[in-house]
Amino acid sequence: MCYREGFFLKVGVVMGSDSDFPVMKKALEILKKFDVTYEVLLASAHRTPAVVRDFSENAAERGFSCIIAGAGMAAHLPGVIASYTTLPVIGVPLESGSLQGMDALLAIVQMPSGMPVATMAINGAKNAALLAVQLGAVTDPVLAKKYKAYRNDMEMQVVEKNKKIQTTVQSM
Template sequence: MKVGVLMGSDSDWPILKPAAALLKSFGIESEVAVASAHRTPGKVRDFVCAAEEKGIGAFIVAAGAAAHLAGVVASYTTLPVIGIPVNATPLNGMDALLATVQMPSGVPVATMAVNGAKNAAILAVEIFAVSDKGLRGKLMDYRKKMAEDVEKKAARVAAQL
C-alpha cells in the first residue's frame, strides 16, 4: 500500500508533512512529489500515469490559489484522489476550496477542509482498510486513543472547576 502525495509547491509541504507522518504510523508508504498543474503539467501526468506500477493506490493532493492540481490528477486516473485546499492567498483558502470541491460529474475529488491534511491521511487509511483487516484494527485503535485523549482533557478541565 502506498499513497502518492503531490503538492503544487514546496510551500505546501508543512501542510502535508503531518499527513505523511500519519500514513507512516499506519505502515503506509508515501511517494511525495512537487509538481504544478499549470507550470509542470507533464510532470503531473507522468507521476499519475506511473503510479499504479509503483503500487500507489490513492492520491493526496494539495494546492492553493486556483488549486486545479487535484482535478488534473483525477483526470488521469480512476484511483481515489483526496484534495486538500491550501490557504495560500488573501482569500484564506476559499479560492482553493472552491476549485477543489467543484469537480465536474464523473471526475470526483474527495475534498478535505482547508489545510486538512491529517483527515486526508485518515481517509486514505480508511480506503485501504476496506480490504485490509489489520489496518481496520489499527484504525479502531487510533479512534480509541483519540477518545481516551478527549476524556483526559475533560478530566483536566473538570479538575479546575
C-alpha cells in the first residue's frame, strides 16, 4: 500500500475476460513494485454492463485515482468505463482475434471528443501501470522518487549492455 502523510494511490485494473490476465498481470507486477494499492475486476462491457457501470460510477468515492482497462477485439470496456467516471482511464488494447489487436487499438484510441482514454500499445499493460505511477507521482514525492530511481535503473541497464556489446565488437 502506498499511504504516507496523506498521499495515497489506488488503481483499478479491469479486464473483460480471464484470458486477458496473462497480459494484465504485467500491470499488477509494476503496481506492486511501486507499492501501489490496486483492485482487480473481471467484468465485460457487453456481458456484465451493470457491474462495469457500478464499478465506474463509484470508483472515485472508493478512492481510486485512475483505472487501467484492458480489452480485446471490439475493445469497448475502456470507453464504457470512461463514460461513467471522471477519473483518468488508461486503455490497454489486447492482442486477440484475426486482427491481432489492431481492432482493439483503433477502438480505444478513436474515442469521441470529450471522452478521453489514454491508449497504450497493444499488450502495453506494463506501460499503463507506469503511467498510473507517473500520475500518482505528480502529488506524491515518495512515489516520484521511486519512479525516478526506476528510470535511472533502466538507464544503467542500457549503459551496462552497451559496455558488453562494445567488448564483444572489439574482440571480433
